Amino acid sequence: MARAKRFELALVQLAPRKGDLEANFASIGAAFAVLAAEKEAFPNVVVFPEAMLSGYFVEGGVRDVSLSARDVLGRLQRLAKANAPKKTFDIVLGFYEIDEDDKLYNSALYATIGAETRVHHVHRKLFLPTYGVFDEERFVTRGRSVGVFDTANGRAAILICEDACHSLATTVAALRGAQIIYIPSASPGRGMEDFEPANVSLWRDIIRVAASEHGLFVAYAGLVGFEGGKGFTGGSRLVGPFGDLRVEAPFTGDAIVRASVDLEDVAVARAALPALGDLETNLPELVPALLAAEGETGARKGSPNGRAAKSAGKSRAAKGRTRR
Amino acid sequence: MSAAFTIVRARPLDDTPTIDPALVERWLTEFIRDELVRRRGIHHAVVGVSGGVDSAVVAYLCARALGPRNVVGVRMPYRTSSPQSLEHAALVIRETGIDERLVDISAAVDGYLAQEPDASSTRRGNVMARMRMIVLFDQSAKINGVPVGTGNKSERMFGYFTWHGDDSPPINPIGDLFKTQVWQLARHLGVPDAIIDKPATADLIRGQTDEEDLGITYLQADRILNRLLLGYTVEDIIAAGYSSAQVELVKRRVDATHWKRHLATTALISTTAINEFYLRPVDY
Structure with missing residues (x-):
């Protein structure tokens, strides 16, 4: 696969219509049309939030609104053909998934649309919040792995919302070689004591720390709109590998964030702050344990897992190679 | 020789x-x-404006969200209601520029209570609150609008409202704000001081005030409620400096009214x- 060093990114935040797959596919098509009409080139990667096709709080309605990744891909392909003809681009999209065994997941896919249409990866949410306002585990099954996959736009991982709140999940993605982590999210706004909802500030902090600790890009796309009184905060943002906030959308309202990603920044950041290499070297007991799980869960062969696992516990020279 | 240390102290936590x-x-x-226009495709709101701070805040919010011409403020006095309440309600309607509707509920309430001459003041108050609910829903149906609720979190936690009366509107913007937070919001929105500063009252019985009914000030109640809702135990809260009588009063009221915060x-x-x-x- 030819891999671009630089690519253009669009993060789309919008309010879906609850339970209305057709209306929400139409909104995705409308976003494609807006991007196609822009003077700038059509983005290489377009990212949508968690549960984009149905809204987040669907409770026992999950089965009504779930689709297979293949069906989603087919719909996206037709939407792209109608609204962004002759474009080839990648898409990250959160949706409720039904697998071939009729199990239900809160998932996000990474797919290429256009010349070589295919699904590269489906991430199934690992950390299903089931406390307070959340009740996910009652309705969907947990995912089991953090997969890292090659794309034409770098080596990527997807974490969905709370997955990324656990620093070990971003660490595993980084150790497996991710250069960019995509986070489709649905975060209900709460904590109104300051100039912005507390969860917006917290998410910004989480993402900046993850990006700077591991020297990678983090792209976050947040759902917006109210669902039964719970308003989601968008704040869709791109953070660079120095933890630098490149761009951020308002926390309310439909928006499209556009930004350029230069994967060379990853190499520059990791040379300046070799924290990821240090981690591989200095926690020789922890790193292989973190990475061993991938084999158990049948993750893709040829992932950077093996390489990183072998490097764990080696000398500083090994770290140097990882850095470069 | 003494070292010159700068001592930096954390601020005491304020509840x-x-x-x-x-x-x-x-x-x-x-x-x-979002709730009215995007979800329901409805552009009109109906607010029961009592002259108190809660309904004033909701009227100001609705006027700003939808435009004042798309909001109807309904004054619903009973013959024993305080004239000051009625005046303050008129002031809110004037200041916000929302449309006004005056519905005197005396005849409707008395029509039923004539058959129940021995009804207690609590029962009479509940009949008034439920009559106002009927008016709000009917006024909403008349203009294809939605009644917007005005109950705050403190009174909801205390169960200090009429079940299926004040709590019945399908949406409520201030139901997760304690009374003290409603006061903060009211000042920001420009609600007249006379409305914010007067003692809160349900105005169902002549001369009643919320704080006398509840046996505790809202400020103190909200501090205790806040701690309780965060998960602190009664013992923790008393240890933090609150009187056991007040903490137990709050806890008792909350525990006795869980049913009021649910459907049947x-x-x-x-x-x-x-x-x-x-x-x-x-x-x-």
Whole structure:
């Protein structure tokens, strides 16, 4: 696969219509049309939030609104053909998934649309919040792995919302070689004591720390709109590998964030702050344990897992190679 | 020789619930627009304006969210209601520029109570509150609008409202704000001081005030409620410096009124019982 060093990114935040797959596919098509009409080139990667096709709080309605990744891909392909003809681009999209065994997941896919249409990866949410306002585990099954996959736009991982709140999940993605982590999210706004909802500030902090600790890009796309009184905060943002906030959308309202990603920044950041290499070297007991799980869960062969696992516990020279 | 240390002290924790009122105004106007216009395709709101601070805040929020011409403020006095309440309600309507409707509920309430001459003041108050609910829903149906609720979190936690009366509107922008937070928001929105500063009253019985009825000030109640809702035990809260009598009063009121914060208790018979097995969110 030819891999671009630089690519253009669009993060789309919008309010879906609850339970209305057709209306929400139409909104995705409308976003494609807006991007196609822009003077700038059509983005290489377009990212949508968690549960984009149905809204987040669907409770026992999950089965009504779930689709297979293949069906989603087919719909996206037709939407792209109608609204962004002759474009080839990648898409990250959160949706409720039904697998071939009729199990239900809160998932996000990474797919290429256009010349070589295919699904590269489906991430199934690992950390299903089931406390307070959340009740996910009652309705969907947990995912089991953090997969890292090659794309034409770098080596990527997807974490969905709370997955990324656990620093070990971003660490595993980084150790497996991710250069960019995509986070489709649905975060209900709460904590109104300051100039912005507390969860917006917290998410910004989480993402900046993850990006700077591991020297990678983090792209976050947040759902917006109210669902039964719970308003989601968008704040869709791109953070660079120095933890630098490149761009951020308002926390309310439909928006499209556009930004350029230069994967060379990853190499520059990791040379300046070799924290990821240090981690591989200095926690020789922890790193292989973190990475061993991938084999158990049948993750893709040829992932950077093996390489990183072998490097764990080696000398500083090994770290140097990882850095470069 | 003494070293010159700078001593930096953490501020003592303040239990008073606070908000950033500008943020909350933005959030709640988005909420009103989203619930009415985007979700329901409805552009009109109906607010029962009592002359108190809660309904004043809701009227201001609705006027800003939807435009004042799309909001109807309904004054619903009973013959024993305080004239000051009626004047303050008129002031809110004037200041916000919302449309006005005056519905005297005396005849409707007295028509029923004539058959129940021995009804207690509590029963009479409940009949008034439920009559106002009937008016609000009917006025909403008349203009294809939605009644917007005005109950705050403190009174909801205390159960200090008429079940299926004040709590009945399908949306409520201030139901997660303690009374002290409603006061903060009211000042930010420009609600007249006379309305914010007067003693809060349900005005169902002549001369009553909320704080006398409840036996505690809202400021103190909100501090205790805040701690309770965060998960601190009664013992923790007393240890933090609150009087055991006040903490126990708050806890007792909260514990005695959980039922008022729910719909009817339904006997479960099947594996498809609504809201037990058959689960769909309100906006599905």
